[in-house]
Amino acid sequence: MNRVPGLAARALLLVSAVLLPSAWPPGLPPADLVLLVVAAAALLHGPSTGVLVGLAAGWLVDLVPPGAEPLGATALSYAAAGALLGLARRWAAASPLLPWVATAVASAAVLGVRGVVAAAGVGRAAPGELLRTWVLTMLVAVVVLPVLIEVERRLTARRWA
């Protein structure tokens, strides 16, 4: 059971998800591609994998310029989202719609944390902007999430993950 290809594939997916928003047209809030990678891994492998992939994703978001402060906050919030999505694994097979719904809840949670923190007076967040990010993420998820889940499924089938 060789896990290296699975780890490499996830790392590659995460790095591209973090770097791709640079190619996004300015003026449009970028979709949260990183969460979709976390969601695919968590929905197939459960909370522990969800937390680990979420931590890696958050550290990347925190460190790749312009990054976020304080270091590690995004990692914890994505780890929580990963754990949440991992708990939904049990029901994920019930309907093809469920992974999407679970991802929508997790994305809302991640953005909600930002909203609440801003409401508490640390940092700024415009509710309209958060809503637009969420809607855009969920639109992108319609296409990207099934592809990512299929990738995870193939990795698992080959006993790579």
Next chain:
Amino acid sequence: MPRRRRALPVTAAVLTALTAAALVVDLARPGLVEPLRGSVARVAAPVQSVLAGWDDARLTELTRERNALAAEVTRLEEQLRRQGQLAALDRATTWGDHRLLPARVVAVAPGTSPVGGRTVTLDVGASEGVTQDQTVVSVDGLVGRVVRVGGASSDVLLLGDAEAVVGVRFGAEGGLGSVAAVPPPGLPPRGAGDLTLTAVGDTTIRVGDDVTTLGSPDDRPYVARVPLGTVTSVDPDRGQLGATAVVRPHVDPDTLDLVAVVFVEGEGG
């Protein structure tokens, strides 16, 4: 494999605890992780600037021999536009002898991190002579200041960030005040992107007053007399110490593309 099955949750718990520890360390000693951020920036900068400029690269790639002339015209027009912007920027800088280093925004702060900061990354860095706390302007006015410098990229704290507070002059009389994104308590909520001007003295604020930067010692972090915004409404007097007003900044941070880093004459770079 029960051992492996148990190992995964333990690893997850340990790494989460380490992340929480890193968070506490970063809050306690903010400068400690700068080398880490710097090395990531060095690796990511080339990829980001390629990704941010992919449309230009594709344009030249797709225009083969047949439409090479059309591409040339597009390129020249773009150059002319950029030249025009830079010339206008140069004219707008009536604030002394400054050299402007053109730069392009290659990445924006993620919208999902818990603390909503407003920062962008530029494609110029230490190799071009950029240092911390330099002013960044665009053709419209003040953009922000450099907070972090990497090898080939630098991060800019935008005007709308909660931590950005700028000393300003406003109106024809040149009253003193400060502009910040977060209004003092007790004021009505502001629209998205609007800033709050708090007057220091008893100069009357009027709607339509121009707001320009006051300047800092050695022109760091803000050089003087850069246009910042216009007063759009004045808050009713509630007996507070300084009068307050809503300022609409000239620069829209959401559509930033070409900006310039200000070098004060006599500085390196």
